[in-house]
Amino acid sequence: MTSLEPELTHAVRRLVADVHAVPASGLLAEVPNPRAVIVALHGGATTSAYFDHPGHPRLSLLRTAAAAGFSVLALDRPGYGSSAGYEERMGTPEQRTEFAYEAVAALLDGVERGLGVFLWAHSAGCELTVRMAGDRRGTDLLGVELAGMGRVHHPRSVLAMEEWRRDPTRTRPNLRRALWDPPHAYPPDVYGGRHIGSPSPAYEGRRERWQEEFARLSAQVPVPVHITLAEHEQVWANGPEGLADLASMFTGSPRVVVHEQAGAGHNTSVGRTALAYHLHVLAFVEECALAVQALPAERRYRDG
Structure with a gap:
């Protein structure tokens, strides 16, 4: 155990809340x-x-962020966790967005939000x-x-x-290889995701109009944006060109920062460099908090 690991033992609780008769679940580290x-929001x-x-507190975003003074809610996305089996209630992107908003509100009920x-x-x-x-519904959104x-x-x-889009509920060896290469980027018992895996809901592969929608929605994001691609990313085009392409889409954001995470594969939050990645982005979160803190109180949370 390294000298840092005792600081990453903050309690993490699993929560379940009712959202219009659909259970919403997640993990909460509250400070x-x-x-x-x-x-x-997981992938x-x-x-x-x-x-x-499990078993790797050094890789945990929840524990690292809590040690830095941030509470964290890791939400099980619609169709995952306790909401698995309710996919008929979440068939459209609008339904899933509404569910996520209400799930966050329910699971954070009574939890201090700070800035x-x-x-x-x-x-x-x-x-x-x-x-x-x-x-733009979340008027207290920092970034x-x-x-x-x-x-x-x-x-x-x-x-x-x-292959995956034709049936996202099936395991695809070629996709698994792209998601988890290179093996040396992960601890042996983390590689492949066997301790954190879950079936994907059928809707996951249906994104026929996503590119068009992404162009529209990204331009409407009114807060600072940070974008990370792994050095060894094999699912999406990476490197300076891939990062620049993504950054160019967020024309409504006051600040866009890009980062290539050295030594990482696609799954940046469970690889050997997870702590470095989390600390890097937490610095950006702190910058977003400082920017809001500097505003007059009456201007902090109004819509962009």
Whole structure:
């Protein structure tokens, strides 16, 4: 155990709340007088455990952020966790966005929010996050982190993604390889996601109009945006070109910051460099909080 690990033992609770007769679940690390609340949205084929991997507190976003004074809610996205099996109630993007908003409100009921809420998303969770941020309903939204997303697939994953879209509920070896390469980027018992895996709801592959919608919604995000792609990303086109392409979409944001996470594969929050990644983005969250704190109180949470 390293000298830092005792600081990453903050309690994490699993919560379930009722949202119009559909159970919504997530993991919460709550601190007194938080600087802000981070709402984390996992990617496909996993759950909120992605942000608090069992047995690896050093990789945990929840524990690292709590040690820095932030409360964190890792939400099980619609169709995952306790809401699995209710996909008929979440068939459209609008229904899923509404469910996510109400789930966050229910699970954070009575939880101090500090200066506001920061949305932190990975991979498939970025779609929901961009919809939520572009919706502009959250007037206390501080900023957004988007990791492991893109508009153009990496050449190594084009065929695998086509297979997955035809049936996202099935395991695809080619896609699994793209998601988890290179093996050395992950601890041996983390590689492959066997301790955090989950079936994907059928809607996950249906994004025929997403590129068009992404162009519209990204331009409506009114808060600072941070974008991360892994050095060894193999699902989306990465490198300076991939990052610049994504950054160019957020024309309504007052600030867009891009970052390539050295040594990481697609799953940046469970790899060996997870702590470095989390600390890097937490610095951005703190910058967003400082920017809001500097505003007069009457201007802090009005719509952009």
